[in-house]
Amino acid sequence: MPEYRYDPQEIEPRWQALWAREHTWEVSNEAGAQERGEGRSAPGGAGAQPGGRAFNSYVLEMLPYPSGEPHIGHLKCYSVGDAIAHFHRRLGARVLHPMGYDAFGLPAENHAIKTGVHPRDSTQASIASFQRQFRSWGISIDWSRELATCEPSYYRWTQWIFLELFRAGLAYRKEAAVKWCPKDQTVLANEQVDAEGHCERCGALVEVKQLEQWFLRITDYAERLLGDLDGIEWPENVKTMQRNWIGRSEGAEVTFRCEELGVDYPVFTTRPDTLFGATFFVMAPEHPDVMRLAGGTEHEQAVHDYVNHALNETNEERGNAERPKTGVPLGRTVTNPVNGEQIPMYVADYVLMEYGTGAIMAVPAHDERDHAFARAFGLPIRRVIEAPAENDDLDEPPAAAGVAGELPYTGDGVLVSSNPDFDGMNNRQALSAIVAWLDREGKGHASVNYRLRDWLVSRQRYWGAPIPILYCERCGMVPVPDDQLPVELPDIEDYTPKGRSPLAAAEDWVNTKCPECGGSARRETDTMDTFVDSSWYFLRYCDARNDRAAWDPAALREWMPVDQYIGGVEHAILHLMYARFFTKALADLGHVDFQEPFQALFTQGMVTKDGAKMSKSKGNVVSPASIVERVGADTARCYILFVGPPDQDADWSDDGVDGVHRFLGRLWRLAAETAERAGSPRAAASPEGEAEGALAVADAAEGDDLALLRKTHWAIDKVSGDLRRFAFNTAIAAVMELLNECSRLRDSAQLETLRFALTSAASLLFPFAPHVCSDIYELLRGERVWEQPWPQAEEALLESEVYELVCQVNGKVRDRVQVSADAGPETLKDLCRAAPNVRAHVDGKEIVKEIVVPGKLVNLVVR
RNA sequence: GCCCGGGUGGCGAAAUGGGUAUACGUAGUCGACUUAAAAUCGACAGCCCCCGUGGGGGGCAUGCGGGUUCGAAUCCCGCCCCGGGCACCA
DSSP: OOOOOOOOHHHHHHHHHHHHHHHTTOOSSSSHHHTTTTTTOOSSSTSEEEGGGEEEEEEEEEOOOOSSSSOHHHHHHHHHHHHHHHHHHHHHHHHHHHEEEEESSSHHHHHHHOOOOHHHHHHHHHHHHHHHHHHHHHHHOOOGEEEEESHHHHHHHHHHHHHHHHHHOOOOEEEEEEETTTTTTTEEEEGGTTTSSSSSTHHHHHOOEEEEEEOOGGGHHHHHHHHGGGGGGGOHHHHHHHHHHHOOOOOOOEEEEEEETTEEEEEEEEEEEGGGGOOOOEOTTOOOTHHHHHTTTTTTTHHHHHHHHHHHOHHHHHHHHHHOOOOEEEEEEETTTTTTEEEEEEEETTTTTTTTTTTEOOTTSSHHHHHHHHHHOOOOOOOEEEESSSSSSTTOOOOOOTTTSSOOOOEEEEESSSOOOTTTTTHHHHHHHHHHHHHHHSEEEEEEEEEEEOOEEESSSSSSSSSSEEEEEETTTOOOOOOGOOOOOOOSSSOOSSSHHHHHHOOHHHEEETTTTOOEEEEEOEEEEEHHHTTTTHHHGGGGGGGGSSHHHHHHHHSSSEEEEEGGGGGGGGGHHHHHHHHHHHHTTSSSSSOOOOSEEEOOEEEETTEEEEETTTTOOHHHHHHHHHOHHHHHHHHHHHOOOTTTTEEHHHHHHHHHHHHHHHHHHHHHHHHHHHOOTTSSOOOHHHHHHHHHHHOOOOHHHHHHHHHHHHHHHHHHHHTTTTTTHHHHHHHHHHHHHHHHHTTOOOHHHHHHHHHHHHHHTTOOOHHHHHHHHHHHSSOGGGGSSOOOOOOHHHSEEEEEEEEEEETTEEEEEETTTTOOHHHHHHHHHHHHHHHHTTTTTTEEEEEEETTTTTEEOOO
């Protein structure tokens, strides 16, 4: 017998070449279009589509940001996604599984600043490297739909969407505070400012500057973004993160009036029940009225200094809730609308301009922050809620609400020292009553507030999609007409930002004609946040080569929403929220007819080395290319899925990789030897009826043949179930068990049985190790495994006519006996009592209870 | 501080609805093949104790302490540790 050597370096390129040559993983839109109206259905399970009718499935991994080479996290993400894509195909789906690149962004631009290499060139080089490696991993991608967000043919439509949002009032300009380096004369991204507030490049103290910025009105969608989370199959932790980010709070808006200036100041509060305990009023340093209020008072200078200082603090400093409260009086008072009291006004940095109205009523008795401020400034603290007497019943307040007698008390209780109408009332009832009263008096109303802020999308950067807006001296802000899109990014020499976007220096490009009046106009020089590019790419894949529209609605109807989205949990908030927002906005504009882009989401865990995140500085980076070169892509992919549950972090171990490599080698060698023995050489297509042949074996099977058949069907059942719950690690373990059984019985079982078992192993392992399994399937059957339906487990072979009954005494296993599968409870009890070691433990004692779990165990309770 | 994950052999892990804890893989030990090694193949293997040639028996083990149950890694209560997210959001 010849010696067989498993050689992935020979096997893998051979199959990759075939898939490329035959465009195996490409799907057209037309075929599906004919089936439209059949109703889409998720692959609920093998045989979910009786009659084998094709259904559509869109399997998508988050598109990579092409920088350098793919890392191990990419390998994990695409190994998971490809396994799902293959599984869906074999269940009968037409699978859309595309690839693209999130190709605009800061790293390429910073690289350009350092080296002068155009971002387009470095990005293109990186994309080439990603393409090469994805092909070398054998990922089943429909390359005909490939895209990069930096191509004009793509960002033309990014710009079109921006203008659609603009025309709908969802994109707008507003002054906003940005980080500004006075020495470099440039706007800085938050990441470019160090913890102490210095410019990363020159070390100068960074200032805050108000500049006109572009925003997208995502806050209009807060309620829908929150509510629609209930209808999608996402991990609970991701939903929770989005809910927290949206941060819905119910409460009331209440108006406090400054009589001296005759100005009303509304505040938002979640606790209108504590209104009678408001003893002062605080405004954020950014509040536009602060200087006007302090003007002419003895505090004017102090307020000026305080505000200046506060505005120049870093987010880290401002955000630290632990540090002592600071602030200064404004020298004015406002009227508390519920009792007419004049309460003093302050400015303090613990109040945020971005939330609510930028001003708060302070209730020091029932809010920890207000309490701390009142203590620091010697302000009155008035208790208006009395905690329930004692925690002597089940309704004890949560520990977080504080101890009953102490202040601040944030729990529930009974209103006191408020007003005869409300005193004695439970605070939750009083809350509604007070809001109703405010409403009647015109002094307030119920209100909902969100933590979510509008999305700042303009960047003073070069390597992004230009914002397609013109500024005409006569007509003002003018959108670039659709027929003039894309607004192409001009080539420039100097990428360093100088006060404005680097694009501002391209005078020829900036100066243009107004499409409305023909007069001179200037282009917007800011570019878009790269998150805009990635907020709609999944739509473009459905119709990637359309040059007349962003997509044909029919194409979206065929594929959207994405059936299974896969990516890192680090995108739980921003990308996934923005993509949902775009989808809803586009639905409102009539461009799509669904509300959620991603029906199901899977978030994969991180891959670490020696327990630490891989990083160049730590020198613990494992490069996928080196692994593939050493042991092949099948091993790399299987290992990353075998090492543990894919949603959890996994630590890379070279020993583990070798183990999986040995396993694939054993499988391939045994298959090759078996093929040789069976005289079924490669490419000589085997005769019809192979599967029936195996079944014929099943009918008559006994002994080792039956054992091997049973193991095979057990594995089919196990892997099918495991794939549905993303338990790839146990699926692979099940195929390992099957192979171990094959090895054990290789000489005692019939050749046909062995061939059937190995064919099944290859079929089941194919979603994880496509090359070697294609090779094995061809060796044993002369057929293409990816064209075969997913195997079905025979019910009859999943059950055995005997099993091992566990015999327990007082819950401890004392013996095991072989019993017939159809034995009744009484028989089982008898057999258990008769077991030798059970008798030893029962002897001389009284059996008080007998528990029977048919198919599993009998437990005798003795005294 | 708040909200999520997680804690099981030397290591990665499994146990899918309360029912045989430790599947599978690693590293390890022993054996076969070999002049030798690697590779490959086969066997053993949670910890402790007892009897014994083979083999068998008992006790203890799923972060810690309680509880529910015939029976708990799994459910409940109270803690400890590790990782992640949010964090002055009124």
